[in-house]
Amino acid sequence: MTYMRFSGKLPIAAGLLSLTLTLSVNPANATRLPGEHEVISPLKKGGWESLFDGKTLKGWHIYLKEGQPVSDKWTVDNGAIHLTAGGAGDLVTDKEYGNFELELEWKIAEGGNSGIIYHVHEDPKFKASYNTGPEMQVLDNERHPDAKQGRDGNRTAGSLYDLQKPVTPNAAKPAGEWNKARLIIKDGKAEQYLNGKKTAEYPTSGPEWDKMVAESKFKGWEGFGKYDKGHLALQDHGNKVWFRNIRIREL
Known part of the structure; x- marks a missing residue:
């Protein structure tokens, strides 16, 4: 060689x-x-950031009550954020987000209703987080009447609440079981997933969005869906609900 x-x-x-x-x-x-x-x-x-340490509600506050103690009805229960009873108010992040990917798990009590709301604009003229922020529905489809209201299932778990019927229906697990949710907002487009199945896909602004709003309960609501950045909210709809493994990455 x-x-x-x-x-x-x-x-x-x-x-x-x-x-x-x-x-x-x-x-x-x-x-x-x-x-x-x-x-x-x-x-x-786009590195992942945990929004819940599993022990405290640090980084969260009640809507319109930043700097005040969080209601004792929002508790930490076995590594999950737990709403024990209604009347606490929506729990929102201290930080605002524009383009992001959010992942979390939720579990709803029998007959329960809640939601994951984004781009929430916190202002006293808006009395609740859902006045400005679109919602990914959290629901017991079998027992809560909302599942049969609206149009074509657009109020069922995983749907874009009252705005779009699910791309994939019946993706939710029964009440009392954990569901994995994923929400992606990027440059005016949104995708929602529940248990690995796509449940919604839509623009967050423009003619198609305006048409969806005009045909929903949100028609004429000042500020609804008008903001491209805002807080995330976990809804107090008066029913017991749990959230855990909450993380986000900005896109």
Whole structure:
């Protein structure tokens, strides 16, 4: 076998190949050449952030009551946020979000009703979070009357409440069982998933959105769906409900 011996200097072509491989394998550490745009690794943006530590309600407050103690009806129960009785008010994040991906698990009591509401604009002229924020429905489909109201199931669990019938109906598990929800809002478009099944897909603004609102109970509501950034809310609809494993990443 013949071995080739190289001097300490690589040929120009080999040197360029080495530089190309280095840039491809580790763009974050590479030195940019004049006129090049920075290569941003997907790992640098959109890291997951926990919204619930499993022990306290730090990072949350009652709608319109920021800085005040959270109602004792919102408790932490075995690693989950638990609404024990109605009358507490909606629980909202201290922080606002625009484009994001949200994941959480929820469990509803028999006959119960609640919701996951986003882009909530907190202002005294709006008395509740649902005055401005669209809602991903949380419901006991078998026992709560809302499941049979509205149109084509647009008030059932996982749906965009009163605005769109489910893309995939009957994705929810029965009352008392945990459901995994996922909500993605990105550049004026939204997708909702329940237990791995897509339940809603829609624009969050524009003619199609305006038509949906005009044909819903929200017709004429000042501020409803008008904000592209806002708080997340867990709804107090008067029934026992649990939420856990809540995390978000900004997009």
